[in-house]
Amino acid sequence: MEKGKVISIEDRIPKLKKIRKRNTNRRLIFLLSLFFILVGCVLYFLSPLSHVKSVEVEGNRYLSKAQIAKLSNINKNQSIWKVDTAQIAANIKEKPEIKSAEVVPVFPNSIKITVSEHNKMAYLLKGKHFYPILENGEILDGLETGEIPVFAPVLIDFKEGKALNRLLEELVKLPEEIQNLVSEIHYKPTKMDPYHIIMYMNDGFEVSATSETLSEKMVHYPSIANQLDPKVKGIIDLEVGSFFKAYQPPEQEEEKEKEGE
Known part of the structure; x- marks a missing residue:
């Protein structure tokens, strides 16, 4: 308001009316929107749309x-x-x-x-069927004829019992990337070691080990394999220490067999 200028009530009324009308319209729009939203929700819940x-x-x-x-x-x-x-x-x-x-x-x-x-830790070979084994130790029904084991190694010559349970305990501890390197695990117990196993790896190497220390020793497998010539396959022994023995050429194998005769 400018100094000395007085605004009469008659001048203020039109402005007040506009403000009130605007506020009333806003409330009406809000209430109508709320009403239609509620109606829409009711129709949605009652109709097949939900x-x-x-x-x-x-x-x-x-x-x-x-x-x-x-x-x-x-x-x-x-x-x-x-x-x-x-x-x-x-x-x-x-x-x-x-x-x-x-x-x-x-x-x-x-x-x-x-x-x-649950992760599938392995497949137990029984007869001609493969039985998936879960990480919790449960053995599932055999695969349908023609189904191929994937994501886990095949266990051969194992029976349900201590040796199998010990192996599963160790496999669970292995990192997944190392589990994926194993193709087959054969149970080969000896007088000295009832938990002895032979593992056939996907990279062509063979590992001689014991289930007793499998998780402890196999974590070093990638670094051991990387130091070997990939063209020279053989056995990596992880039972006590760790050493490599290359497969003998077929000619030498034949000579050995002849000498044995």
């Missing part, structure tokens, strides 16, 4: 997404907000391969399943 349309699966490695979705036993005729997530998680965890499962609804009509699986 029914389960898809199931998303994450974290699986061995089991397929379709297998896990089937294990969940989700009813697609109900709202995602009425799904019993705890029961679905329990259904999935009944599968021995599953370590944990989390189930959450995802707007507008999806269910997200996140699983964690």
Whole structure:
């Protein structure tokens, strides 16, 4: 207000009316928006729009997404907000391969399943079938005919018992990158060592070791193998110390056999 200038009440009323009208319009817009949002929510919850349309699966490695979705036993005729997530998680965890499962609804009509699986440490060869062994020691049903073992070494000549359990205890301790280097593990007990094993590696070397100290000795395998000539294959002995013995050429093997005769 300028000095000496007086604004009459008549001049102020139109401005007050505009302010009040603006505030009233804002409140009306807010209330109408809130009303339509509430109506939309009610319609969404009551309509098939909220029914389960898809199931998303994450974290699986061995089991397929379709297998896990089937294990969940989700009813697609109900709202995602009425799904019993705890029961679905329990259904999935009944599968021995599953370590944990989390189930959450995802707007507008999806269910997200996140699983964690037990690692497959090895495959036990029995007859003509391969039986997966989990990190918790559980042996699963044999693979279907024609299925090939992947992600883990094949165990040969082992039976359920102390020797197998000891080996699994040691395999679990090994870093995954070293586990992936092993192709086959043969049980070859001796009088001196009931836990003696022979390991055939994917890089062509053979390792003579004992399950008693496997995790302690095998962590050094990559550095040992890197010091060897990749063209000269042989046996890396890790039972006591660590030394390498190259395979003998076929001619020398034949000469030895003749001398033995």
